[in-house]
Amino acid sequence: MSQSAIPLSVLDVVPVFEGGTATAALRDTVALAPRIEALGFRRYWVAEHHNTPSLATSAPGVLIGRLAAATSTLRVGSGGVLLPNHAPLVVAEQFGTLEALHPGRIDLGLGRAPGTDPLTARALRRAPERGGDDFAQQIAELDGYFAPADPASGIVAVPAADGRPELWALGSSPSSAQLAGVLGLPYAYAHQINPFATVPALDAYRAAFRPSPHLSAPRTLVAALATVADSDKDAWRVAAPYLLGKIAMRSVPRFDAFPSAATAAAHAFTPAERAFLDDLAEPQLIGGPDTVRGKLAALVAATGADEVMALTVVPDQQERLRSFELLAQAAQAVVPGSTRSVSAPL
Numbered sequence: 001m002s003q004s005a006i007p008l009s010v011l012d013v014v015p016v017f018e019g020g021t022a023t024a025a026l027r028d029t030v031a032l033a034p035r036i037e038a039l040g041f042r043r044y045w046v047a048e049h050h051n052t053p054s055l056a057t058s059a060p061g062v063l064i065g066r067l068a069a070a071t072s073t074l075r076v077g078s079g080g081v082l083l084p085n086h087a088p089l090v091v092a093e094q095f096g097t098l099e100a101l102h103p104g105r106i107d108l109g110l111g112r113a114p115g116t117d118p119l120t121a122r123a124l125r126r127a128p129e130r131g132g133d134d135f136a137q138q139i140a141e142l143d144g145y146f147a148p149a150d151p152a153s154g155i156v157a158v159p160a161a162d163g164r165p166e167l168w169a170l171g172s173s174p175s176s177a178q179l180a181g182v183l184g185l186p187y188a189y190a191h192q193i194n195p196f197a198t199v200p201a202l203d204a205y206r207a208a209f210r211p212s213p214h215l216s217a218p219r220t221l222v223a224a225l226a227t228v229a230d231s232d233k234d235a236w237r238v239a240a241p242y243l244l245g246k247i248a249m250r251s252v253p254r255f256d257a258f259p260s261a262a263t264a265a266a267h268a269f270t271p272a273e274r275a276f277l278d279d280l281a282e283p284q285l286i287g288g289p290d291t292v293r294g295k296l297a298a299l300v301a302a303t304g305a306d307e308v309m310a311l312t313v314v315p316d317q318q319e320r321l322r323s324f325e326l327l328a329q330a331a332q333a334v335v336p337g338s339t340r341s342v343s344a345p346l
Helices: 022-038 060-070 088-101 118-123 135-145 174-183 195-208 232-249 261-266 271-281 289-303 317-331
Strands: 008-012 043-046 075-082 106-111 166-171 187-190 220-228 285-287 308-311
Touching: 008 022, 008 317, 022 043, 022 060, 022 317, 043 060, 043 106, 060 075, 060 088, 075 166, 088 106, 088 135, 135 166, 135 174, 166 174, 174 187, 174 195, 187 195, 195 220, 195 289, 220 232, 220 289, 220 317, 232 261, 232 271, 232 285, 232 289, 232 317, 285 289, 289 308, 289 317, 308 317
Parallel strands: 008 043, 008 308, 043 075, 075 106, 106 166, 166 187, 187 220, 220 285, 220 308
Antiparallel strands: none
């Protein structure tokens, strides 16, 4: 990847497909990371979900350690740790350990959603009265553990004070963006979840930004669903299992696995389902190389993103890798948009 091209990264939810297992999905992720590194991608983040059999990402800190060990230059991290599920001290100890073992390569993305159902949230000891309302205070407490130890506090998060991972705030709304700006943190926006608020959210982030000891100017990352194949038709075919899975998530009480390619190919989409997919998928990076090059350039121009992160949920590992290869080629013609200062339509 050339120096002038928009930096690319990967978000992995470690999907489990029909006929597969969580164990196999985790092993696919570990095998994929070195290939992503070789393509010149900047980071590889894994999500946090609980009691969700279709997503094998219940222990991001453990998986991050394995991914860091399997690579040498790639930044690895969380997209994100859902901080209200955890004691900030424990997160500081875990990510301080990761930073000590892989210095300069660990990212700690922080979110405030539960990432699960209310019953499981209680089992995680997520205090119901707290929720995500004190997210800013939790971040401040967490960040404090990475500073030199204060003897008066009586608590040292070993070895967090020896090295600070790169902290990011995650979100999918203007309110989360505004908080990230006030805290002076880099901000990662989930375009794959809420594409219609992407531009307002990043505008809110930049307007609210206050320099911090670790960041002097706004820094943004936009995560988008990305499926690239040799033609538009092939790309929609490859993306179909994930898209059908998103439909199933809205209608079934328990979603255990994403559909296989065969199941997706046999499915007859209703008009309502197609309307849902149009809203979800059309703003994403799905298509052949020329289509995605244009969509990527438009997304960067509209958002002013400094970096784009690809969520690619594909049953076949080779087609998944091919999608990343084609995305990297498409990005060669797209430069970061950090100079953007006014809203532009997507």
